[in-house]
Amino acid sequence: MTPLRLAVIIGSTREGRAGDRIGRWFVDRARRRDEVAVTVVDLADHDLPPSCPAEPTPAIDSFVAQVGRAEAFVVVTPEYNHSFPGSLKQAIDHAYDEWQAKPVGFVSYGCGSIGLHAVEQLRTVFTALHAVTMRDVVGVDLLDGAPSPPTADRCERAADVLLDQLHWWGLALREGRAARPYVS
Structure with missing residues (x-):
């Protein structure tokens, strides 16, 4: 079977961001x-x-x-002021049909909240775009590192669960789109 095409989107553009380091960890x-x-x-x-x-x-x-080429997505996002970065929203808005009927997972980070406020807002955005968001999230607490002990094991297990969910949904939606085009 052809591998699922997964795009990992690193959503922060700030200087000194943790997103590239966390994104590399997830990609690896x-x-x-x-x-x-x-x-x-x-x-x-x-x-x-x-x-x-x-x-x-x-x-x-x-x-x-x-x-458009991707069949599934993981968005790596920080939480800024209980939300996600404006640069990420702008990027998401540049595409529309390309998101439809595809699964989206999240790797979020923040201090204390592990970025969950950002994820909840992103779920709303992606639902409006007719994408399917995954229930489980990889959340990294920057107070513990990115990711490092004691959260490394928890983050690795969460990443495996997220990848399992994305793979299942990605294949199901790939087959669905092939059988009949999605119409919003």
């Missing part, structure tokens, strides 16, 4: 699985405009094409 974990083909989409590497222009830019077209 995901790449141990033969059933997924992982692509990293780091928003810091894209020159996405801060607002939606009348005509798409080459950077927008490239980002939308990456979203």
